[in-house]
Amino acid sequence: MTKFVELGLREAVLRAVEEGGYENMTPIQTQAIPNVLEGKDLIAVAQTGTGKTAAFSLPIIQMLLKGEGKRQAKVARSLILAPTRELAVQIAENIRAYAKYVHLRIALVYGGASAKPQIKSMMPGVDILIATPGRLLDLTNQRHIDLGQVEYLVLDEADRMLDMGFIRDIRKIIAYLPKKRQTLMFSATMPTSVEKLAASILYKPFRIDVAPEATTAEKVDQHVLMVPKSRKRDLLAHMLKDEAVKRVLVFTRTKHGANRVSKHLDRLGVASGAIHGNKSQNARQKALNEFRSGAIRALVATDVAARGIDVDGVTHVINFDLPNEPESYVHRIGRTARAGESGVSLSFCDHEERAYLRDIEKIIRQKIPLMTDHPYHAEGMASRPHAAEKEDASSRGNSRRRSNSGQHKPNQPKPGNSQRRRRPARQRSR
Ligand code: AMP
Numbered sequence: 172m173t174k175f176v177e178l179g180l181r182e183a184v185l186r187a188v189e190e191g192g193y194e195n196m197t198p199i200q201t202q203a204i205p206n207v208l209e210g211k212d213l214i215a216v217a218q219t220g221t222g223k224t225a226a227f228s229l230p231i232i233q234m235l236l237k238g239e240g241k242r243q244a245k246v247a248r249s250l251i252l253a254p255t256r257e258l259a260v261q262i263a264e265n266i267r268a269y270a271k272y273v274h275l276r277i278a279l280v281y282g283g284a285s286a287k288p289q290i291k292s293m294m295p296g297v298d299i300l301i302a303t304p305g306r307l308l309d310l311t312n313q314r315h316i317d318l319g320q321v322e323y324l325v326l327d328e329a330d331r332m333l334d335m336g337f338i339r340d341i342r343k344i345i346a347y348l349p350k351k352r353q354t355l356m357f358s359a360t361m362p363t364s365v366e367k368l369a370a371s372i373l374y375k376p377f378r379i380d381v382a383p384e385a386t387t388a389e390k391v392d393q394h395v396l397m398v399p400k401s402r403k404r405d406l407l408a409h410m411l412k413d414e415a416v417k418r419v420l421v422f423t424r425t426k427h428g429a430n431r432v433s434k435h436l437d438r439l440g441v442a443s444g445a446i447h448g449n450k451s452q453n454a455r456q457k458a459l460n461e462f463r464s465g466a467i468r469a470l471v472a473t474d475v476a477a478r479g480i481d482v483d484g485v486t487h488v489i490n491f492d493l494p495n496e497p498e499s500y501v502h503r504i505g506r507t508a509r510a511g512e513s514g515v516s517l518s519f520c521d522h523e524e525r526a527y528l529r530d531i532e533k534i535i536r537q538k539i540p541l542m543t544d545h546p547y548h549a550e551g552m553a554s555r556p557h558a559a560e561k562e563d564a565s566s567r568g569n570s571r572r573r574s575n576s577g578q579h580k581p582n583q584p585k586p587g588n589s590q591r592r593r594r595p596a597r598q599r600s601r
Contacts, residue, residue, distance in 0.1 A: 172196075178204055180233050183272035188229070191268060197222030199381040203355075204230050212376040213355040214369050218502070219258075219328075219481055220509045221381055224265045227251070227325050227355050232270050235298050240322060242276060242296035247316055249323035250348070251301045252341065254331040254478065256281040256452055257459065261481055262327065263301045275299060282306040283452050290315045304332065304340035311347055318347040324372075329358040329365050331478050338368070345372055360498055390508040391488075392515045394542040395528060400521040402547040403491060404435050409546060410489065410517060411441055411469070417486045418462070421471045422503050424492040432491055433471040443469035446476040474499045480506065490518040493527040500531045517542070522549070 172178070173195055175188050196204070199221045207213055207230035217223045231249055240248050251266075253259040263279045270277065275298040280289045282305050293300070293316045300307075300316070310316055324345075326332065332341060354373050358365050369376065398406045410416060421436075423429045426447040433445035444458030444467050455476065462470040463482050472480070474494060485507040494500050500518075507514025518539065520528050532538055 172205065173201060175200075175229075178208070178229075180229060181236055181273065184229065184232055184236075184269060187269050187271050188225075193225075197226075197381075199223050199379060200226045200229075202379045202381070203227070203377075206377045207231075207353070207355060208233065210353055212353060212373040213379065214373060214376040215355075215357050215379040215381065216359070216361050217357055217379070217381045218359045218505055220505065223327070223357050224262055225269065227327075227357070228262075228266045228269055231299065231323050231325070232266070232273065232275065234323065235275060236273055238322065240320065242298060243320075244296050245294060245315065245317055246320050247278075247293070247297045247300040247318055248320065249299050249325075250307075250318060250321045250344075251299065251325040251327060252304055252307070252332065252344070253301065253327045254303065254335050254337065255475065256283060256303060257446075257455065257476070257480060258328060258478065259301050259303055260456065266299055266301070270299075277301070280306050280310060281452070286310065304337040304344060308340045308343055311344065318344065319349060321348045322352055324348060324352055324354045326354075326356045326358075326368075328478065329356050329368065330360045330362060331475075333362075333364050333368065335475065338364075341368070359502060390514070391504045392508075392513065393504065393518070393539045394516065395518045395520050395539045396542050396545055396547075397549045398519050398521060398545075398547045399549050400523070402549075403519050403521065404432070406519060406545060406547045407432070407435070407489065407491060408439050411436075411439070415486065417468070418465070418482070418484050419469045419487040419489055420477065420480075420482075420485050420503075420506050421469055421489045421491050422477065422494070423471060423473060424494065426473055428492060429471045429473055433469075436469055436471070441469055442467040443471055445471040447473040448476060450476075474502070477506070478502065482506070483509065484512065485509070486514065488514070488516040490516065493518055493520055493524040493531065495527055497527070497530040497534045501535065 175185060175193060175196060199215060199217050203213055203215060203226040207227065215223065235248060242248065251262055253262055259279060259281050263277060266277055276295060277299045278289070278292040278297040280300065280302040282303055286306070290310065297316070311318055326341070356369055356373060396406060407421070421432055423432055426449050429445045429447045433443045436443040444461055446455045446458050458470060459480065461467045488504050488507045490500070490503060494503065504516040507516065
């Protein structure tokens with residue numbers, strides 16, 4: 172089954188899907204939708220860009236329309252949990268589009284904005300509630316919404332929710348839900364913590380693995396540029412002279428770094444915006460909309476803020492700083508080369524970041540080609556040691572997540588690191 176028309180969805184839902192320009196399903200949709208419609212729990216390893224939102228929304232819309240449950244005041248019939256406001260907003264936009272010809276009430280709840288309108292929107296009852304965990308837990312504790320009749324639960328980007336420390340909130344929210352429900356879980360990676368959560372909240376789940384991380388990494392034309400820290404801004408200015416860099420996502424490690432880079436770009440005359448945790452929801456959404464529409468050419472982001480961002484046509488991802496968690500590299504470069512398009516990633520690596528680079532090359536299992544053809548190339552760094560050649564395999568596993576201190580001692584095991592170890596993408600079991 173490869174076409175949406177073969178799914179037996181309501182005509183009104185199908186019409187909305189067709190209007191969205193979709194006829195053929197993506198692999199995750201082909202695998203997930205029929206199983207979800209049969210009532211099975213699901214666990215899927217899938218990143219943003221695979222079509223996962225439709226994979227869970229369409230069957231839920233269909234089942235809600237068919238279902239016996241009727242809307243009641245302050246009661247939610249289905250719940251979608253997402254780690255960030257941006258992702259929650261994006262999911263809601265998608266669902267509103269798919270449900271535009273049917274009568275379903277959709278509500279959106281997230282932190283960092285006034286709770287009042289959110290409370291009001293839930294009063295008549297909600298068919299599909301999309302929420303970030305913290306705010307939802309508050310509003311549930313205050314009895315603004317009753318989750319005791321939720322029939323369908325989705326956890327989107329479960330790995331990021333756990334990384335962001337939402338596990339306790341999630342468990343408390345789940346304690347409000349009925350035991351008898353259908354649960355769907357999506358995660359870009361499958362560390363032990365996510366597996367553990369899955370084992371405790373899913374019942375005989377159907378498993379899908381559509382986006383092994385290495386696949387994303389293989390599609391992107393990746394380069395690393397060795398550059399002294401003090402010349403990174405100049406290098407950025409130099410790279411942006413290339414007109415092929417049409418829509419560029421620039422990543423920094425810190426919020427301040429993002430602000431500084433964005434200001435620098437503005438001074439250079441490159442229209443840019445910044446998104447990170449210190450920006451208001453409105454400011455973030457505005458920057459995102461401008462980036463999407465092409466009003467600004469560059470968006471500067473931190474990892475958490477950029478998570479789940481769905482913008483088509485990103486031609487370049489620039490890692491102004493290398494991430495200290497190697498998985499973030501894969502998420503970052505996955506923002507480009509989507510839906511069959513090509514994409515380029517340029518990683519600026521200074522002397523202190525070489526250990527990060529080694530960790531990244533280890534998880535993507537390839538050496539990132541070195542670009543020396545730029546005016547700020549740091550000569551002494553060209554013959555950098557390579558992970559596969561220099562480090563002994565047993566010690567490498569201990570350098571998964573590095574501190575930001577710049578004092579990299581990759582061979583020194585850190586306590587507790589073994590729990591954080593994840594198997595390389597290709598060996599990840601289903
Ligand atoms: P997601 O993985 O849900 O973030 O979706 C990524 C992108 O794929 C979104 O821009 C969707 O509009 C788009 N999309 C979803 N389903 C399909 C499909 N069947 N064919 C083509 N694009 C799709």
